[in-house]
Amino acid sequence: MPTENNNPIVSICCTVYNHEKFLEDTFNGFLSQEVDFPIEIVINEDCSSDGSAEIIRKYEQLYPHIVKPVYQSVNQYSLGKKPLTQLVLPRARGKYIAICEGDDYWTDPKKLQIQVAEMEKRPECQMSFHPAQKLNQQTGELFTISRHYTKNKIIDAKNIIKADGGYCPTASLLFRKKIIDNLPDLVYDAPVGDYFLQVLGSIAGGALYIDRVMSVYRTETGIGWKDRLDNLDRKKIFVDNYITSIEKLNEYLEFVFCDSFMYLKSKIYLRYAIQFLKGRRIDDFRSNIEKSYALSQLKTIELSLLYHLRYFPGFLMLVCRIKNYFLKN
Numbered sequence: 001m002p003t004e005n006n007n008p009i010v011s012i013c014c015t016v017y018n019h020e021k022f023l024e025d026t027f028n029g030f031l032s033q034e035v036d037f038p039i040e041i042v043i044n045e046d047c048s049s050d051g052s053a054e055i056i057r058k059y060e061q062l063y064p065h066i067v068k069p070v071y072q073s074v075n076q077y078s079l080g081k082k083p084l085t086q087l088v089l090p091r092a093r094g095k096y097i098a099i100c101e102g103d104d105y106w107t108d109p110k111k112l113q114i115q116v117a118e119m120e121k122r123p124e125c126q127m128s129f130h131p132a133q134k135l136n137q138q139t140g141e142l143f144t145i146s147r148h149y150t151k152n153k154i155i156d157a158k159n160i161i162k163a164d165g166g167y168c169p170t171a172s173l174l175f176r177k178k179i180i181d182n183l184p185d186l187v188y189d190a191p192v193g194d195y196f197l198q199v200l201g202s203i204a205g206g207a208l209y210i211d212r213v214m215s216v217y218r219t220e221t222g223i224g225w226k227d228r229l230d231n232l233d234r235k236k237i238f239v240d241n242y243i244t245s246i247e248k249l250n251e252y253l254e255f256v257f258c259d260s261f262m263y264l265k266s267k268i269y270l271r272y273a274i275q276f277l278k279g280r281r282i283d284d285f286r287s288n289i290e291k292s293y294a295l296s297q298l299k300t301i302e303l304s305l306l307y308h309l310r311y312f313p314g315f316l317m318l319v320c321r322i323k324n325y326f327l328k329n
Contacts, residue, residue, distance in 0.1 A: 009037035010112055011092035011177075012100060015083040016043055017075070019102035020050040022218065027059050029106030029215075031066075035113045040094065041067045043102075044087045047075040052102070085193040089180050097175045099194065103221050104171040107133070108214035115174045118152065118210055125154065126176050127201030128208035130215070132169035138220040144213055145169065154206040157199065161260040164267060165195035168207065171215040175201050184252050190245040191238055199249065232279045239272050239288070259297065266295035270303055277306075278320060282313045 012030055016023065030041050041063075045053050053071055060067045070087065077083060089097065096116060100106065108114075115128050131147040146169050148155070160167055173194065179201050187196045201207065243265055250261040273288035293299070293307040309316055 007038065008040040008094040010035070010039045010096045010098055010116065010174075011094035012039060012041045012098045013084065013088045013092055014041060014043045014100050014102055015046065015088060016048065016052050016056065016102035017046040017077065017083075018048045018050050018052060020048070020052045020055060022103040022105070022221070023052060023055045025105040025216075026100065026102055027055075029100070031059075031063065032109045033106070033112045034109045035116075037116070039066065039112065040092075042088055042091050043067065043069040044076075044083045045069055045071045046077055046083055046087075047072045082188060082190075082193050085183070085188055085190075085197075089183075092177065092180065095177055097177055097180050099173045099175075099197075100171040100215070103218045104216060106171065106215045108212065111214040112174075114212065114214075115210060118208060119174065119176070122154075122205065122208060124205035125208045126179050126204050127198065128174045128210055129168035129172040129198075130210040131213045132172055132215045132217050133213060135216050135218050136220050137218050142216075145217065146172070147211070147213070148209060149211055151211055153209045153211075155202065155209050156206055157202040158257060158260045160198050160202040160207055161257055162263050162267075164264055165192055165198065168198050169215060169217050170194050171217060173198070173201075186245060186248040186252060190249075191241045192245075196245070196249060203253065232276060232281050232284070235272060235275060236281075236284060239268065242268060262295045263297060266292045266297075266303075268292075269295070270306075273306065274320070277313060277316055280313075280317075285313065286310045 014026065019026070033039065043056055045056055056067070056069050056071075060069055068091070070091070076087060081087060084099070096119065098112060098115075115130075119125060119128055129146075132145055133142050134145045135142050146167060148167070155167075175197065179197070183200065187193060187200070190196045198207070246261055246265060250258060269288040269292035273285050273292060276284040276288060289306050289310050293303060296303055306316065
């Protein structure tokens, strides 16, 4: 059990909104950590409509020296605030920052001890991460994700940029606080904050990959940010904002990684083009396909097919239905 100290080595940063069903697992993962250094748990409770606040208050009373919550009276996300980057990270005091959303959880009691020890060996490295298990909350399906290698390894920033946030599970991330203390303004405007943290954390000395599964990422909970993109109009706004933020990040990094960012934008346009096609938003489908094709350095078979057949949406929707049928059977 972590002990009391006014100078935590690790600040665990957690965002909570309607996570009542999951918070016991999340807190158990935090409080079971076997560490020889002090920690703090900084939580933003974003005016949930369920019993999340009551669960947090219980743990705050049990561990007042560790659990440091903020209870919002108005949902800050709905006001345009970014709970992680604007409300939680600025309150963190530790030398290192660990991130875990309120519906994910840690499964290895040595997670923090291992990550901090490995980071201390590599002072040039600003962030570390590890594989995780992905849990479908609806079906119970559980499988390992982000196991890129079978040994610890420094990952080049280009890999992080191209992966669109999917390379590093959020609940696996550990940063040096100096990265958080020097974030550019563009991060606070970005629609997906943890991806931008990953990129900025990997620029100087790469990202340290630790080959040990130590957390669980839940999906299909109905409350994540992806679940909130529940209609195509919102998705269109999201894509526009996301691309704008990526272009600002590319400029901030003085275009050193321009090719990687072009690859990323092409991938984003392609992904959402397919979603627009399935939703019969044909003009948006064509627009995104054309943008993806213009940016892509490596024309994949899928992208080339969609580009050349973009004026035959009926045929393409049939192909999508056939593909989905065989994936399910």
